[in-house]
Amino acid sequence: MEITIAQLKRCDLVTVVGRVDGNTAPDLERALRSITDDGRFHIVLDLGGTEFLSSAGLRALISTWKTARRLNRGDIVLANLSPKVDAVLDLAGLKSQFRIFPTTAEAVGSF
């Protein structure tokens, strides 16, 4: 799994490529926490290159969602989902909770 973080004007764009499973999810959680620990709470997660997302990866997403939204200070939104990742979010009942955008540009523009 490869994670790249780009600090944009109004949000941080995090791109995740590869497998997010029990082995790699802690790296994703650490990367997301490094952003919120710096006091930045507007995050776009581009999952276009994420080929696999397990419940361990979802826990990292949920934990960041809770941190970012606390005191209405921000949000983590998802973009560019593959049909498989979309199905996983649906199975976990998360599609109604996360804001999801078809493209990264739309997700960045939402902040």
Added chain:
Amino acid sequence: MTQRRAEQKKDDEEWDLAMEGRLNNLAPISDFVTAAAHEAGLDDQAAFAVQMATDEACCNIIEHAYDGIEKGKIQIRCRLDGDDFVVKLKDFGRPFNPDEVPLPDLVGDLSKRRIGGLGLHFIRRLMVEVYFSFDETEGNELTMIKRGVAHKVEEAKKQATEEVDAAQKQAAARIEDALQRAARKIGRARKRAANKRSHSLK
């Protein structure tokens, strides 16, 4: 895979793998079951479901049965049984009672949801049948079944046969058309030759 001390065996309709129970083996285990599922005739969606369920189950074994430390192996056996693709996972760690794992909250406000239980939920939703058995001497065994494999293979065969039939019909039609055009061309050429002969006789 050899660096990871994997033992792999493959028969015509059975695929075996044994790996040390640690988190960095989740990816090769996923690759193994996905390849087995594809070889057995499952489509991409069904193979992904098998991969997802196996990954969640192995992650549970490593984190809970083996307490997150490398304590033992996971044996993975995939088998094609008629219409069923059967995955059996065996470990020698601490047993647990799946009925005691609380069901995840999938509909409430996420800020109030308790995180946990999603892995087992995925396994039960993605596979048609799921059985656990726990034995202190024989080890723990999880059996997961994905159904409809033979049906899919038959469908694929039927589709392939239809495609071959259609291609043969198209080819036959093209040959027939070419023959008719050639016959017309020959007819016209004969006519022209006959006309030429009658002109020269005059």
